Amino acid sequence: MKLNLYVLTPKRIIWDCEVKEIILSTNSGQIGVLPNHAPINTAVDMGPLRIRLLNDQWLTAVLWSGFARIVNNEIIILGNDAELGSDIDPEEAQQALEIAEANVSRAEGTKELVEAKVALRRARIRVEAVNWIPPSN
Amino acid sequence: MSCSHLSTAWSSSALATRRRSAPSSGSSGRLQVVRCSLRELRSRIDSVRNTQKITEAMKLVAAAKVRRAQEAVVSSRPFSEALVEVLYNMNQEIQTEDIDLPLTRIRPVKKVALVVLTGERGLCGSFNNNVLKKAETRIEELKQLGLGYTVVSVGKKGNAYFIRRPFIPTERTLEVNGIPTVKDSQSICDLVYSLFVSEAVDKVELLYSKFVSLVRSDPIIQTLLPMSPKGEICDINGVCVDATEDELFRLTTKEGKLTVEREKVKIETQPFSPVVQFEQDPVQILDALLPLYLNSQILRALQESLASELAARMSAMSSATDNAIELRKNLSMVYNRQRQAKITGEILEIVAGADALA
Structure with a gap:
């Protein structure tokens, strides 16, 4: 199946x-x-x-x-x-994560903070996806 | 010896319509205004020829881009079809339930965000002006209703317009390069979403040019948010459009000329199998679906606006080419006559001289 x-x-x-x-x-x-x-x-x-x-x-x-x-x-x-x-460049993803982290600490106001947090989550997931090791069975 | 007034003729489409409305006056080369020496005439004929080449090339470029824009629409079709089908099914499933979603919540309107889509470049007739004029009227209307407003401008031409007018509150200016992609629509989507959900605005309206035909596009206003939970597209008067109809531009050749046809495709909606379970609350699922829908709406508007812009440029450039051809014809006629007159004059002089000697 x-x-x-x-x-x-x-x-x-x-x-x-x-x-x-x-x-x-x-x-x-x-x-x-x-x-x-x-x-x-x-x-x-x-x-x-x-x-x-x-x-x-x-x-x-x-x-x-x-x-x-x-x-x-x-x-x-x-x-x-x-x-x-396979389309994600690990280095670029890592850099994007660092930028996103910096943006969150700099954000002012609710709207900016929400936007920055979403961007940070995206960046984190991308890095995780690149670094994931498949289960060996 | 004035040559200045003619130099503007090739770029002005207003002149073309005027001339076309009175065809009897222009055809016989009665361009009394041309008073130049032969050499000046020759250089002007050359420059008109160059301009004609340029406008012709620009027309062809616009035509090629219409085709690329059409490909983008086609490649997004599997997605939009699946989305409409799913929305339709969801709709039937949850019709009886009372749902409260942030995107569909109707609040008393105090402030309106106006998303204005304009083009990135000029030389496309009155395309950008039409949109901006419509925006001005809408702003005026909102002012009279005593509502606050803010503008989100998309496209270089609109940005320049609003930056020059600092008294119009502008939330943000964005640009779209080339064919609109999901990233472009996503950034607009994120912006209006956060504006609406943070209650900074209570209504979001989208102003763009709807593509009607190759020679016509209408600026229209569409309400983006709050959404109606049934996934219908409504204009500001609350008139709803059927969302299950998908439209597609098709570039074809009709009688040897390029035309764009608009094709409506009715999407088949299959009966929803009742056994399908909802993994989460229907509210949560709609919460995931509606932003997708919002995004696809904005993307559609961007694509449509681009198609209108390219079509406007095509027709502007083709009338510029026509003008250039006519101008060249008239100028060469004047040139030939002057040349002839000069030769005749010289012959007369020689004959008269010979007569006098005899």
Whole structure:
């Protein structure tokens, strides 16, 4: 049994391929999806998406919030933007994190603080996604 | 020996319409105003020819860009189709429930944010002016209603306009380079979201040019926030547009000329399977979906504004080219006549001289 995974953004189709398993960060924690999963609708939180390919290799992608629907072994993830872990430059991600941290401490007013905190979270997730080591089994 | 008044002719589209409305006067080369020496005439014909080449090239560039803009719309279609389908299904599922979301909360309006989308460049006829004029009227209306307002300007032309007018409160000026991407719409989206949720403003309106045809685009105002929970697009008068219709521009060739067609696609909505569970509260799921929807709306508006700008530039440049061709024709006619007159004069002189000697 396989899963069809579609990751769609307004810009392009990020992923359109069969997979074995995914781990998805939802608003109520991470969920693992295996074939024949119960049909659900869920909000996707900002966070990593782990994909196990047909050859048991793990891949990471980063999702910036969105929505997922799992029906009949078909997973549709809608998001404003998503990045594959392989497309992220580790050094650049680390630098972005440092800049974001500095911005939070400098922010004044509610609006700026909210914006800065969101930016910091994004940067942190990107760094985590790059540095993630897949489970060896 | 005045040549100055003609130098402006090639760039002014107003002149073109005037000339076209009275075609009988211009055709026979009765350009009495041209009083230049032959050499000056020749250099002017050359410069008009150069200008014509430039405007022609700009027209072709705009046409090519329309095609690229269209590709961007096409590549976002799988996403928007899936989004509309999901929204439609969610809508049916939660129609009976009473939902309270920050993005749909209707508050008494005290302050309005006006997002104005303009172009990045000029030389596109009255495109930018139309949008800015509409913005001025809307600001005037808001003032008369006694409401506060703030402007979020997107696009270089609008930015320059609002920076020159410091009495208009401007929240932020943004720029979009090239074809609008999700990043561009996301930054606008984040801004209006934080403005609205922090209750700095109570309503967000989006002002952009709706693409009607290659020669026409209408500046329209659309209410972005608060959203109606059913995911409908409403204009300021509350008239709703069907959200399940997806529009697409298509560049085609009709009778050898480039045209842009607007195609409406009705998205098939499949019946929602009742067994689907909600992992979270429907409110939370809508909370994730609506920003996506907001973003796709802004992206659509940006794309539409760009298409209008390029279309406006295409038609402005094509009328400039037409003008240049006509001007060149008239100038060469005057040049040839003067040349002929000069030769005739010289022959007469020689003949008269020979007669006198005889």
